[in-house]
Amino acid sequence: MSSPSASPIPTSPDPSLLQQPSQGTNRQASHRPVIEEDPGISAVDIYDAVCSGKTAMVTVVDEWLDCYKRSRETGLLVLINFIVRSCGCKGVVSREMFDSMQNAEIIGTLTKEFNEESVNYPLCTPGPLLKRFKASLCEFARVLVHSCRNSLVYDEYLFPSLLALLTGLSDSQVRAFRHTSTLLAMKLMTGLAKAAMIVSVQLQTTQRQYDMENSKEAHDRAPDRLEELQLLENRGEVVSMMNGTFRGVFVHRYRDLLPEIRAACIEELGVWLRTNPEDFLNDGCLKYLGWTLYDKQSPVRLQCVLALQGLYREKDFIGRLEFFTSRFKERMLSMVLDKNPDVAVEVVNLLLLIQMNTEEGLREEECAHIYPLVYAAHRGLASAAGSFLYNRLKGVIADDNRENDKSDNTAFLQILISFYIQSEFHEHGAYLVDSLWSVAGSELRDWETMTTLLLQDTGEEQGLMYEEEEALIDLMMCAIRQAVQATPPVGRTQGKKVVTYKSDNFSTHTYSTSPVLLPSAVLLDLFSICQYLDLLLSQICDIVEKHTDVTVLEASAHLASTFRSDHYTFSSRAHLAFSQLLDGLTESLNTYLSDVLQVGEHVCEVCIQIDMFVFFPPQAFELLCDLLLLYSANSAHSESALNALVHLPSDSLRSEMASFLVDYIFDTEETELNVEGEEEMKITLLQKRRNQLAGYCKLVIYGVLDLAAATDVFKHYSKFFSDYGDIIKETLSRSKLISPVQSAKTVCLSLQQLYSEMLLEDPSRQDLGEIRELAKKLAMSFGIDLHRVRKPLMALHMDGVSFAFREPQEGEKQHPNVAFLEILSEFSFKLLQPDRAQLAVFLKTKCPSAALSWRPVRMYQRSLEARFSSKPREQEGGDAVSSHDTPVAKRKRTTAQGEMYAHVCTDTQHARKLCDTCRHPVSSL
Secondary structure, X not given: OOOOOOOOOOOOOOHHHHHOOOOOOOOOOOOOOOOOOOOOOOHHHHHHHHHHOOOOHHHHHHHHHHHHHHOHHHHHHHHHHHHHHHOOOOOOOOHHHHHHOOHHHHHHHHHHHOOOOOOOOHHHOOOHHHHHHHHHHHHHHHHHHHHHOOOHHHOOOHHHHHHHHHHHHHOOOOHHHHHHHHHHHHHHHHHHHHHHHHHHHHHHHHHHHHHHHHOOOHHHOOOOOHHHHXXXXXXXXXXXXXXXXXXXXXXXXXXOOOHHHHHHHHHHHHHHHHHOHHHHOOHHHHHHHHHHOOOOOHHHHHHHHHHHHHHHOOHHHHHHHHHHHHHHHHHHHHHHHOOOHHHHHHHHHHHHHHHHHOOOOOOHHHHOOOHHHHHOOOHHHHHHHHHHHHHHHHHHHHHHHOOOOOOHHHHHHHHHHHHHHHHOOOOOHHHHHHHHHHHHHHHHOOHHHHHHHHHOOOOOOOOOOHHHHHHHHHHHHHHHHHHHHOOOOOOXXXXXXXXXXXXXXXXXXXXXXXXXXXXXXXXXXXXXXXXHHHHHHHHHHHHHHHOOOHHHHHHHHHHHHHHOOOOOOOHHHHHHHHXXXXXXXXXHHHHHHHHHHOOOHHHHHHHHHOXXXXXXXXHHHHHHHHHHHHOOOHHHOOOHHXXXXXXXXXXXXXXXHHHHHHHHHOOHHHHHHOOOOOHHHHHHHHXXXXXXXXXXXXXXXXXXXXXXXXXXXXXXXXXOHHHHHHHHHHHHHHHHHHOHHHHXXXXXHHHHHHHHHHHHHOOOOOOOXXXXXXXXXXXXXXXXXXXXXXXHHHHHHHHHHHHHOOOOOOOOOOOOOOOHHHHHHHHHHHOOHHHHHHHHHHHHHHOOHHHHHOHHHHHHHHHHHOOOOOOOOHHHOOOOOOOOOXXXXXXXXXXXXXXXXXXXXXXXXXXXXXXXXXXXXHHHO
């Protein structure tokens, strides 16, 4: 190899381009007179923008370029002072120093002014400021070269002067100068390497155009080759600057005492090799990567390995890397045991690229350095080794498939078994499975292929020997635990836990093949999971028999219901276990019940006298809802034998349940009187009431109660919206799915009942504000698809109009319900125009001619005539209450309980979270 001082970059073959001035550390002092000019942007401005990281670097560079174009000396001086400030030096290069002193003299002056007491400088400041400043500084250098790539790069002043200063600073004994200038020089050279590559592409294009001109007739050819000569000159200038920087900075700093400087040099070298292989991808540059593989600091070795990965990914580079591969392969193989696991992981990934992309790859004895790493404690290293092993095994399988017709998974499992046996780590199968899980998860979850291999006889072509069967069972058990538990082996860090439910297929194959697998004693391990299941079922049964807490029993019931689901193959076992539990509990109940009944009537009379049952109506209501649902007609659809058990609630029971809603759930007075109670007790009480209301709503939805029974719920929708709005809204939505027309009629009936109750309380009262507020909320529940709700809305309006003009009963005044039309007008904005016209005709048929001039009738007619207004105007009803007004009772509830129940969400999505502990959650509706 050539000496370190030799330039690895080939120069242009044009002799005229070799006469460029040397890019040394000295700069010719300018003898121009000093002219005071406004610099525009200052060094402090650039430094502040880089430190903050909030200003776009393109804007900063553009402002500096404007300054440079006005005066290149002034612009360069601003840039120099920015670099000095970025080094942490408080000194400033004045215009006099710039004009009269060489670079070495300027650096010496700055060194004397540097604060040596502080060991920190911007590039080594601890904390997030370091990453932000370094990233911004690198971005500034990149944008600077990018903005100048077509012009100022070739002005023979800016970049030669700048690189000369950086070269001098990189040789300074002050670490801050050396570190910052080296980083900037490397980043600038990266930009120059990209610019050189662009010029090379342009030069190739120009050469093709010149060749085309030569193919033409003499009188049609272009007269000269000025464009090609200009490109050659530009490339020569860039190559000259890269040569000077490479020799003056990189060659000395890649072996600097500071590991951060060495890492920066190697990182940028990798970029040069990838982006400009024409100039850099040769043995003269690759040798620096090879030498750095032996660096004592792991960050430097890591950057070197990452740079090599970028090269070996490109198959076009493989031919140029042959000598490097043969020279440093042994070192790379030894680095798989690097003391830094991050370096070892990347080395394994590098060797995988070499194995995949090079023609020779790695020999088997070389691969043996990597195979044992699948048992390493470090999860990342083991996974990388697993990927290498998987790729290697797949390569062997591909070669074997040319000779036989084995399936890929069968061949993979067989060769994996051989590897597992030969590795002599039979007690660590979990580590092998965990290492391969990310790349071979599908093969390791192929339970059908595994059981097929186990069922084959030894004498068959694909049959397994005893030792191979034992190894396969061990790997199979480890794969099952990995699929079900997703926990790493002991000593490996926990990654993201992802449970795969494909493991359920294992149960299917185990049960279907158990008669054949059982004779093999070694296969009994496969049924350890079944033993765990039996133990779990037994423990659940013990909990139910010993505990009386309602929460524990409900959780056990939910778990039992889950286990008995048909989605699981072990549901039959769970069904048997819980059936036996119920039989035992029933027997115990009969035993204790016979003892209680022997006590006699005296004890029952005493219990009634002390009124001990007054505390149980809410719980009794919940149990009643459950029993009515359990013994409903829907429960007997699947089993005709259950028809005898069907029990429908009587009319009196329906009335009692409706009364319970008013007395216990929608009781405003009790809520108002209990405002001084503890907050937790109020929340608990609200939870219980929500459970009871949800149980009643389920009876309506599942047909146990008629939809008309929902009126006792719907008419409280507005008043108790904060407490039960989500449940009532879900019930209203489900009722529309059952029967849209009947649901709309139920909504109308709810409003009619409220109106009638208002008249019963005070016949002279005409305050419809609260009822109209409810009507508005119910109207919004019909959605925005007006065509879909045409029939339901027509039915609602016809029922409302009929109710408004029904015949008065004995003792009533004429048409007492005509004011109901004001309430009904809240639904008119949902009507289509043809339906409005039809309802107008229907109104005239129902309404006496004398009543057409009454205010409610005129208001309803105007709501039907309006085409574009969404709702009738409030002011047309003289005593109508604004939609923003709140009834007195409602204001009291809001004031007393607004903060208390602020967390009770009114939309269905958030209500599900609140009802997680409810016996009747909203989702079960």
